[in-house]
Amino acid sequence: MAHNTNGVKQMEQNKERIPTEREISLCPCKSQLNYGICCRPFHFGKEKPKTAEQLMRSRYSAYFFRRVDYLVETTHPDTREAGLREELQKSIYQANWSFLTILGKTRGGEGDKTGKVEFVAEYYINGEPFELHECSRFKRFKGDWKYLDDKG
Numbered sequence: 001m002a003h004n005t006n007g008v009k010q011m012e013q014n015k016e017r018i019p020t021e022r023e024i025s026l027c028p029c030k031s032q033l034n035y036g037i038c039c040r041p042f043h044f045g046k047e048k049p050k051t052a053e054q055l056m057r058s059r060y061s062a063y064f065f066r067r068v069d070y071l072v073e074t075t076h077p078d079t080r081e082a083g084l085r086e087e088l089q090k091s092i093y094q095a096n097w098s099f100l101t102i103l104g105k106t107r108g109g110e111g112d113k114t115g116k117v118e119f120v121a122e123y124y125i126n127g128e129p130f131e132l133h134e135c136s137r138f139k140r141f142k143g144d145w146k147y148l149d150d151k152g
Contacts, residue, residue, distance in 0.1 A: 028100070029061045035061070052108025052109075075147050137150070
């Protein structure tokens with residue numbers, strides 16, 4: 001029986017054009033935008049966050065979707081611990097993130113070099129609810145926003 005490679009190629013091309021449910025769903029960062037035009041371009045290296053808040057939201061979504069590489073890449077080299085990737089790979093599946101609320105921000109705009117974002121992230125571990133209340137600091141590195149620490 002002959003194998004029709006044209007049909008397979010056509011199916012693959014169509015699959016690329018048909019948005020997945022994740023892409024057309026609202027982004028977990030609560031921006032009210034679809035994931036496909038909100039955090040996904042950051043997660044897949046198509047765009048860079050222009051503000052500290054965009055980076056913070058995209059990092060929350062990265063935790064939601066368990067995108068370890070993005071979390072490592074967007075951590076500032078000054079505070080990135082040597083075993084961060086391994087630590088995240090071990091712990092990333094423990095929490096199920098459920099809601100993000102931005103409480104405030106200081107600087108962190110397109111023309112700034114540093115910024116802070118205060119937020120509450122809600123999550124569950126083994127069905128038990130928790131909240132992470134943090135004031136994250138962000139700093140540019142080679143022009144790109146990076147997460148510095150939670151000492152804001």
